Amino acid sequence: MAKTLQERRAERQLMIVLLPSLLLLVAFVIYPAIYSVYLSFTNEALTGAAARAPRLIGSRNYMRLFGDAKFWNALFVTFVFVLGSAIIGQFVLGLVSALALRRRLVFRSLFSSIILLPNAAPEVVAGFMWISMLAGGDHATLSRIVSFFGLPTADWLQVFPLTMIIVVNTWRGIATAMILLTAGLSTIPQEIYEAARMDGATPAQMFRRITVPLMMPTILLYMLISTVSTIAVFGLVYALTRGGPGGATELISIYIYNQSFTAYQLGYGAAVAVITLLVSLVLGIAYVRAAKVEI
Amino acid sequence: MSVAPPGESANRGRADLMAYASLSLISIFCAIPFFWLLIASFDGNAQLFLRWPETWTFANYLRVFTKEDGAKWLFNSLFVVGSATVLVMVLSGLGGYALSRTRAWWKLPFLYAILLIRVLPSTALIVPLYKFLLTLNNAEGALLRPIFGGATRDIMRWTGFIDGYLGLILVLATMQLPLSLWIMKTFFDGLPRDYEEAALMDGATMIQRIRRVLVPLALPGLAASGLFAFMSAWGDFLLPLILLSSPELQTLPLGLFRAFLRINEIDYGLLTALAFIYLVPAVVAFGFARRFLVQTFSGGVKG
Secondary structure, eight states: OOOOHHHHHHHHHHHHHHHHHHHHHIIIIIHHHHHHHHHTTBOOOSSSHHHHSOOBOTTHHHHHHHHOHHHHHHHHHHHHHIIIIIIIIIHHHHHHHHHHTTSOOTTHHHHHHHHHHHHHSOHHHHHHHHHHHHOSSTTSHHHHHHHHTTOOOOOHHHHSHHHHHHHHHHHHHHHHHHHHHHHHHTTSOHHHHHHHHHTTOOHHHHIIIIIHHHHHHHHHHHHHHHHHHHHTOOHHHHHHHTTOSTTTTOOHHHHHHIIIIISOOHHHHHHHHHHHHHHHHHHHHHHHHHHTOOO | OOOOOHHHHHHHHHHHHHHHHHHHHHHHHHHHHHHHHHHHTTBTTOOSSOOOOSSBOSHHHHHHHHTSOHHHHHHHHHHHHHHHHHHHHHHHHHHHHHHHHOOSTTHHHHHHHHHHHTTSOHHHHHHHHHHHHHHHHHHHHHHHHHHHGGGHHHHHHHHOSSSSHHHHHHHHHHHHHHHHHHHHHHHHHTSOTHHHHHHHHTTOOHHHIIIIIIHHHHHHHHHHHHHHHHHHHHHOOHHHHHHOOOGGGOOHHHHHHHHHHOGGGOOHHHHHHHHHHHHHHHHHHHHHHHHHHHHHHHHSSOO
16 A cells, blocks of 8 residues: 555654654663673773773683672672562562552551652662661661560671662562552452352462462563562662672672772673673563563 | 351451551551651751750751752752753653654564663663763864863863763663653553644644644653653662762762761761752652552553
8 A cells, every 4th residue: 555645754754753762772772782792892991001902802701700709799699689679578578568458448548658658769868778777886776676676786787788788679679569569469350259258268268379370470570570670770789888898799780880980891891791781681571572561 | 238247357357457567567667767867867966876866956958058069969960850851751752652653664673672771771881881971072072172172171061971961961861761752652552643633634734733732632641751750860870970070060869979988077967968858859759650650660661
């Protein structure tokens, strides 16, 4: 079917109004992503001889990665961080909140507002507040709470650094999990529960046999989204610990930053970044396919 | 409504009680860190730990503006994030309209691309982005210096790509574009074409159609797109950390972070007041955005 002149003109106009967005995305996202692949094969640095005359060094950065204990440490820390905060912490507390908020409770909107609050706090403010919560000495809030229960206090960020950043990130992300899971719960028809209740099912049975299986797709999507977004966490943990003590909280994002802007090894930093980009991209593709996003 | 057997209502009561208990515990967990910020910022002798002030005072807030450059940081943050938000609203309004209405071959690839761009962590892009911006910045400097000479630095403060407002605004806006384009595309999908077609029949040009018909209809969508862009750009720490170095360009997150790093002279009253000033616009925007949260989170990849 031949397009009319008017239709073709309209299509051209649509392309023109989209062009500025396309240009910005290509310049500041797509091109840097491709450029990082190139950089990862060079010995590019911010200072020194390599900064003036960077050259291609083949796969040497990637070889170095495999033997770099700090890189494996960063991968391990990131894995535990994602598992502890996104997959377990945020998910469990988000699910409990979503289930509880489905009931007709008196302070429902007050509860949900408070749970949303940590998500609204900027990363640096959140980190700063938790420095006070977790400070050493008997006056810090967490130390007071545990000693109220008769437990020993500690300099939390020094003794349990990884556990603490998991707690903090869990705190920040309960809202996201709650919102997504609430949306998933609302798609389960109420009639199914009523039918089950007629048949004499207990609440525990209904949860296991109805809620969990019907929520599976939502849960899977939540896991993928939160994994990807937790891999990207930087400011919250950087403001709290800057990766320390001794690399105990050096997430892959902090490792990239430190390699590039503290050690000035841009090429090596880019190799780590490329690995991170690939992992995120694979999870992202899995998400788009699993979500059957309507376009 | 059917009459519930006696065991059922007891069950319900116990379940409600459990719901109250767990929600209370989770709410306490969520709210507790904020207490220190709120109380210490009004404490005449604020400490790192939570305590009831002996004297209540506004002096901490005054010091943010007299002793530190709080006013400048606040202006920089508002200016940079505000400009980026306006830019995102304009671009996502136009682009979202195009993505919704076009029948061209690039529609699907473009939409899949912006979904996938949203999963790329900005920490992984920051190194090549920095290199690229440095190149642009040097080129701009080389171009301007022969014309403006010594005044170049003052101009580059506004138009530079590294350590200049323009670069930070453009990059911040770009990072918010995928979500905003998605929101606007979905929004326009829900608007019937009848209005535009009627306007087209009446011989309205593209510009007239946008101004008279589409903008008024699209305002709720633009509000959502702008709010999410504002919240995300306002909270961003990485980009200003890497792109800015001059003290006169510092934004609130940088001012807060750097003031905290001066270990020997930490003034907790001033820091908490500063953090509270930085927190308020974020919470207000979040309050407005609440009703859009569900659609946005479930519609695309997370916000």
